[in-house]
Amino acid sequence: MTGTTAPGRALLEVSGVRKSFGDHLVLDGIDLTVDSHRCVVLVGASGSGKSTLLRAINLLEEIDDGVVLLEGEDVTDPRQDADAVRARMGMVFQAFNLxxxxxxxxxxxxxxxxxxxxxxxxxxxxxxxxxxxxxxxxxxxxxxxxxxxxxxxxxxxxxxxxxxPRLMLLDEVTSALDPELVGEVLDLLGELKAEGMTMLVATHEMAFARHVADEVCFLHEGRVHERGTPAQVLGDPVERRTREFLGRLG
Structure with missing residues (x-):
């Protein structure tokens, strides 16, 4: 399950990714890296771009600008076989889609x-x-x-x-669940992380982010406004927007 990546090379590199739907700019120059065997958690309000970013990485949305590298390979090159690229990534959505x-x-x-x-x-x-x-x-x-x-x-x-898969993308996978069922899914994700699975997770579950993530990225209006360890971003944020978001969570 863990696999290998060349030393010094992130498993996933997102650089300058932009995406608009009509006149609405959803991703505004996203830069992001995920190293092998690490769990990066995306947090932010609804509409901040988390889901669109995951879908763009999985080639379910065509980006307007920027590049996505998986193991050093440009998977956003239009000559790529999208199905072959997706075979190297697993994606789990809010809805179960069974x-x-x-x-x-x-x-x-x-x-x-x-x-x-x-x-x-x-x-x-x-x-x-x-x-x-x-x-x-x-x-x-x-x-x-x-x-x-x-x-x-x-x-x-x-x-x-x-x-x-080399990489798991998880998009608010507990949002459709009754509260008493959330824990069993989050426990499974924690076990996968402990086994070395590389994960990029969008979630509103701050407890999961605190206890499982290696890095937390706060998205606001399509940009990464703050990134760092869970203790830093969630416990002592630097950016005003991050503090406001966490304050609204109570």
Whole structure:
């Protein structure tokens, strides 16, 4: 799960990334790096650009300017095979995005079988290992609506892990969950971090940011206004905008 990256080279480098939707500038020259085996957490108000940034890194949004390097390779080059790039990253969304008519095992193996042409038996063996990893091997034959929200999100995480991604992108993965289910998903992310998974996480869960993140980046109006350790950014912020944001959280 951990992989390797050349010494001195960040796993992910985002440089000068800009993105507008019509006249609305959403990303205004984002610079960001994520080193291997590190967890970087993005915090900020809704509309600050967190989700758009993750989608741009995963090539779900075409950027207007800038560059995204994954292991030193420009993945925003239009000549890139987007599916091949995404195979090196796992992305988990706010909504679980599971197919309701398909059993859990089929949801987890779908991309492996159809996109990556992995034989069914091999795909299912790997999927069962991932479901075991997230504590849901006994639910392999269940349908999504037979699971709790927390279980469905853990299935979505297993689906993203099944192809051994180099980087995990997680976009507010607890926002659709009932409060009592949030902990089980955040505990899983903490375990993945401890095992060496490289993660870029957008979240409103400040406790998770404090205890799991190696670095916290505060986004405001499409810019990184402050970055540093969780203790510094969340406990003793330098920028006024950061202090205002944290103050609104109570």
């Amino acid at each position: 197919f309701p008519h398909m059993r859990v095992l089929d949801n987890v193996t779908l991309a492996s079988r159809l996109v990556h042409r992995v034989p069914r038996a091999q795909a299912e063996e790997r999927a069962m290992a991932m479901l075991e990893r997230v504590g849901l091997a006994t639910k392999a034959r269940a349908f999504p609506d037979e699971l709790s929200g927390g279980q469905q999100q853990r299935v979505a995480i297993a689906r993203s892990l099944v192809n051994s």
